[in-house]
Amino acid sequence: MEPGAQVEAYLRHLAAERAPSPHTLDAYRRDLGKLLAMMQAHGVDSFHSLTPDRVRGMVATSHRQGLAPSSLQRLLSSWRGLFRYLAAEGLLAHDPVAGVRGPKLRRKLPQVLDxxxxxxxxxxxxxxxxxxxxxxxxxxxxxxxxxxxxxxxxxxxxxxxxxxxxxxxxxxxxxxxxxxxxxxxxxxxxxxxxxxxxxxxxxxxxxxxxxxxxxxxxxxxxxxxxxxxxxxxxxxxxxxxxxxxxxxxxxxxxxxxxxxxxxxxxxxxxxxxxxxxxxxxxxxxxxxxxxxxxxx
Incomplete structure (x- = not known):
């Protein structure tokens, strides 16, 4: 199964099992679409060929290009969900984001009214x-x-x-x-x-x-x-x-x-x-x- 088809299968599973809001589902779709685009740019044609080192490289490149640490953390979270699903379905033998961490987040406290x-x-x-x-x-x-x-x-x-x-x-x-x-x-x-x-x-x-x-x-x-x-x-x-x-x-x-x-x-x-x-x-x-x- 091609990576794009696997992503669609995961999104259908997510919609059925967790019933997220349309906004949340769209966010997952965007995050996983970025993964597919990065894989294509790096010449990676399957999730089997994706390694933690390659993922670190993708994250580092995105960070240098100005993507915020919070956005990178969200991307990695979305990708982890996909890879857990593929592993549970017997479609992936390793975790490509194992040990991969995004840049450290600065803790920003929410504003409140008195x-x-x-x-x-x-x-x-x-x-x-x-x-x-x-x-x-x-x-x-x-x-x-x-x-x-x-x-x-x-x-x-x-x-x-x-x-x-x-x-x-x-x-x-x-x-x-x-x-x-x-x-x-x-x-x-x-x-x-x-x-x-x-x-x-x-x-x-x-x-x-x-x-x-x-x-x-x-x-x-x-x-x-x-x-x-x-x-x-x-x-x-x-x-x-x-x-x-x-x-x-x-x-x-x-x-x-x-x-x-x-x-x-x-x-x-x-x-x-x-x-x-x-x-x-x-x-x-x-x-x-x-x-x-x-x-x-």
């Missing part, structure tokens, strides 16, 4: 339908820490406004139930009172009654941030980061925050401990009488 900034952002005034919808979206993001894809895919049947809960289908089609705060419940009730709130109806419809697109939400949040004069760039994931940081800062319960966010690996959640430490460091520096004083 409590006053968050409260100001989600306070959307006015009873016009667009304002009611925007207020409900912002409150739900900040209240429950949803991913953008989880919010756009919500149906009214997923919400329990009496019990204050929302049922979401996260990455890997994993179901989790997340609390919904009082202000978000009130905003959603106001949105539901406008009609079209049947169990199968999208909570946030776009054109033609279909669920609102991710791009439409991103653009709307950018407009709201500019209108409210917020100095930080406003985007949906900023509110997820803010939710996680504020929950961890208040509770100190890393495992609970992991469950609320739907992270499979607690290491992903641990980045918020660094954010919390930054906050504590600022408090220490401003409050401790000897924090910034030189020793005599």
């Amino acid at each position: 409590t006053d900034e968050a409260a100001g952002l989600v306070t959307v005034e006015g009873d016009e339908p667009l304002n009611v919808r925007d207020r409900a979206m912002l409150e739900l993001f900040y209240s429950s820490g949803l991913r953008l894809s989880e919010l756009t895919g919500l149906r009214w049947g997923d919400l329990d406004l009496v019990g204050g809960e929302v049922r979401v289908l996260g990455k890997g089609r994993k179901l989790r139930i997340v609390p919904v705060g009082r202000f978000a419940v009130q905003a959603l009730q106001a949105l539901a009172s406008g009609g079209n709130a049947g169990p199968e109806q999208p909570v946030f419809p776009g054109r033609g009654g279909a669920p609102i697109s991710s791009r439409a939400v991103q653009l709307r949040f950018k407009q709201i941030g500019l209108r409210q004069g917020t100095m930080k760039r406003i985007h949906p994931h900023l509110l997820r980061h803010t939710f996680a940081s504020h929950m961890l800062e208040s509770s100190g319960d890393l495992r609970a925050v992991q469950e609320l966010l739907g992270h499979a690996d607690i290491a992903t959640t641990q980045i918020y401990t660094h954010l919390d430490f930054q906050h504590l460091s600022k408090v220490y520096d401003s409050a401790h009488p000897r924090a910034k004083k030189r020793m005599p």
